Amino acid sequence: MNTEGATILAVDDDDKCRLLLELHLKIMGFNILLAGNGVEALEILGNNHIDLIISDQIMPKMDGIRLLKEVKLKYGDIPFIMITAYGSVQKAVTSIKEGAYDYIQKPYKDDELFAVIRRALDHYRLSNENRKLKGHLKELYSFQNIVTKSPEMIKALKLAEKVAANPNTTVALYGESGTGKEILARAIHYGGARMENRFVAINCAGIPSALLESELFGYVKGAFTGADRDKEGKLDLVQKGTLLLDEIGDMPLDLQTKLLRVLEEHTYERLGSNKPVKADFRVITATHRNIKEMVKNGKFREDLYHRINIFPITLPSLRERREDIPLLVDYFLEQLRNELGKPLPGLSQKAMDIFLSYNWPGNIRELKNCLERAAILSQNELIRPEHLTIDYGLSKEEKMLSDEKDKLQIRIDLSSKETSLDTIVDNVLQKTLEKCNNNKSLAADMLKINRKIFYRREKGMK
Numbered sequence: 001m002n003t004e005g006a007t008i009l010a011v012d013d014d015d016k017c018r019l020l021l022e023l024h025l026k027i028m029g030f031n032i033l034l035a036g037n038g039v040e041a042l043e044i045l046g047n048n049h050i051d052l053i054i055s056d057q058i059m060p061k062m063d064g065i066r067l068l069k070e071v072k073l074k075y076g077d078i079p080f081i082m083i084t085a086y087g088s089v090q091k092a093v094t095s096i097k098e099g100a101y102d103y104i105q106k107p108y109k110d111d112e113l114f115a116v117i118r119r120a121l122d123h124y125r126l127s128n129e130n131r132k133l134k135g136h137l138k139e140l141y142s143f144q145n146i147v148t149k150s151p152e153m154i155k156a157l158k159l160a161e162k163v164a165a166n167p168n169t170t171v172a173l174y175g176e177s178g179t180g181k182e183i184l185a186r187a188i189h190y191g192g193a194r195m196e197n198r199f200v201a202i203n204c205a206g207i208p209s210a211l212l213e214s215e216l217f218g219y220v221k222g223a224f225t226g227a228d229r230d231k232e233g234k235l236d237l238v239q240k241g242t243l244l245l246d247e248i249g250d251m252p253l254d255l256q257t258k259l260l261r262v263l264e265e266h267t268y269e270r271l272g273s274n275k276p277v278k279a280d281f282r283v284i285t286a287t288h289r290n291i292k293e294m295v296k297n298g299k300f301r302e303d304l305y306h307r308i309n310i311f312p313i314t315l316p317s318l319r320e321r322r323e324d325i326p327l328l329v330d331y332f333l334e335q336l337r338n339e340l341g342k343p344l345p346g347l348s349q350k351a352m353d354i355f356l357s358y359n360w361p362g363n364i365r366e367l368k369n370c371l372e373r374a375a376i377l378s379q380n381e382l383i384r385p386e387h388l389t390i391d392y393g394l395s396k397e398e399k400m401l402s403d404e405k406d407k408l409q410i411r412i413d414l415s416s417k418e419t420s421l422d423t424i425v426d427n428v429l430q431k432t433l434e435k436c437n438n439n440k441s442l443a444a445d446m447l448k449i450n451r452k453i454f455y456r457r458e459k460g461m462k
Contacts, residue, residue: 006121007049008032009044011035017106018034028110033050037061038070052080053081055080055082057085057091057095065091068082077124079101079123081100082102083106084103084105092105101119101120134195134196137190138191143164143191149324150324152320156314159311160188160313161191163311164191170283170284171284172309173315174313175315175317176317178362179317185199194242197242199244200241201244202234202245216255219272220272223270230270235281236277242283242284243282243283244285245285245286247288248286248308249291249294256304260307262279262283263283263308317363326352328364329346329352329355330346336371336372336375345382348383351385353440357442370390374389429447429454440454
């Protein structure tokens with residue numbers, strides 16, 4: 001909101017003061033509406049858009065404090081500036097406690113009044129933008145935006161929705177890299193009571209162990225050589241919000257001890273300080289590692305494992321939820337249409353067959369990246385196999401096409417009565433399909449035939 005052109009409601013029972021205020025505000029470039037008391041002000045508010053209210057404190061019928069309460073109750077966060085008589089500090093403090101943005105004492109100077117109005121309008125604009133951004137993030141990371149029809153994934157989402165309603169419960173997310181653990185962590189945050197505050201993610205594998213402690217806990221001036229000032233850590237920034245400790249399996253053992261204390265005592269200390277700070281935030285951990293095995297091997301603290309494993313959720317890999325691949329393709333293509341400004345009609349059948357048969361070691365992240373590159377390469381046409389960058393060698397089915405394993409060995413046992421060319425062909429087609437997990441495109445590639453032959457033979461056409 002620009003300060004210039006904003007509409008201000010000025011409320012004062014003194015005609016002279018009210019008209020003087022009107023003159024000053026018009027000179028400053030504001031649109032002005034006037035009221036002689038709180039009752040008139042509420043009537044004007046009901047019929048007009050008001051950006052800011054300036055009100056005298058002492059008035060008949062309804063004083064400034066009562067008007068402030070009514071405004072907060074009926075109209076929410078309209079910035080409110082109280083005008084108080086000289087020396088009425090206690091009344092001014094009361095107005096701040098009731099929700100006024102600020103107060104100004106009579107007699108005031110024009111530049112002082114303008115400065116207070118500008119700060120109030122800027123604060124309101126930023127608060128409004130922040131509220132809209134949080135609403136957008138809540139919608140963006142909504143559980144409803146996680147597309148799936150996989151029973152295992154649906155089970156994981158139901159667990160996540162339940163724990164989202166319990167803002168103090170520690171959550172442990174398990175799953176391979178690229179399965180969407182951070183997205184689910186954000187959904188838990190924005191689906192719960194802490195969504196008004198920050199979501200802070202820190203990758204324990206992406207920061208050198210020597211720096212990870214100071215990144216988490218912060219430090220005070222003089223804590224170590226080079227600490228020439230106080231520095232806030234992630235734990236300071238995430239107060240009342242949610243902290244995601246991604247790849248917690250890579251956290252050093254000595255730092256695991258300090259994290260355990262944070263989780264058990266709900267306090268922490270900045271490096272170089274012995275002053276405890278209250279820890280008021282939810283902790284979500286995520287890892288692709290087998291923490292149980294790490295505990296057995298002495299690479300992860302057993303007591304910390306039990307402390308973070310209060311509410312475990314495991315996300316299936318993409319190869320375990322292949323039924324979601326077409327849904328994810330449609331979802332990401334729609335995003336890419338908006339980002340690239342291209343129609344992107346979809347995938348050819350052969351490209352989709354490849355997507356469905358590929359093992360996706362990089363999971364959803366790999367699928368999304370593959371689609372993005374293919375979308376850039378395609379020219380407003382169906383995405384075809386030549387647009388893809390999938391390493392077929394990683395797929396179980398495609399490994400059969402490699403040089404050594406590409407010889408198709410099929411044993412056919414038929415009686416002399418059953419032996420005919422059609423019977424042999426049918427058996428070869430069937431055995432090849434079985435080896436390719438019923439993927440007709442792959443089977444057709446192996447046999448160097450058109451895959452339509454499989455469909456014709458299914459319909460009884462030779």
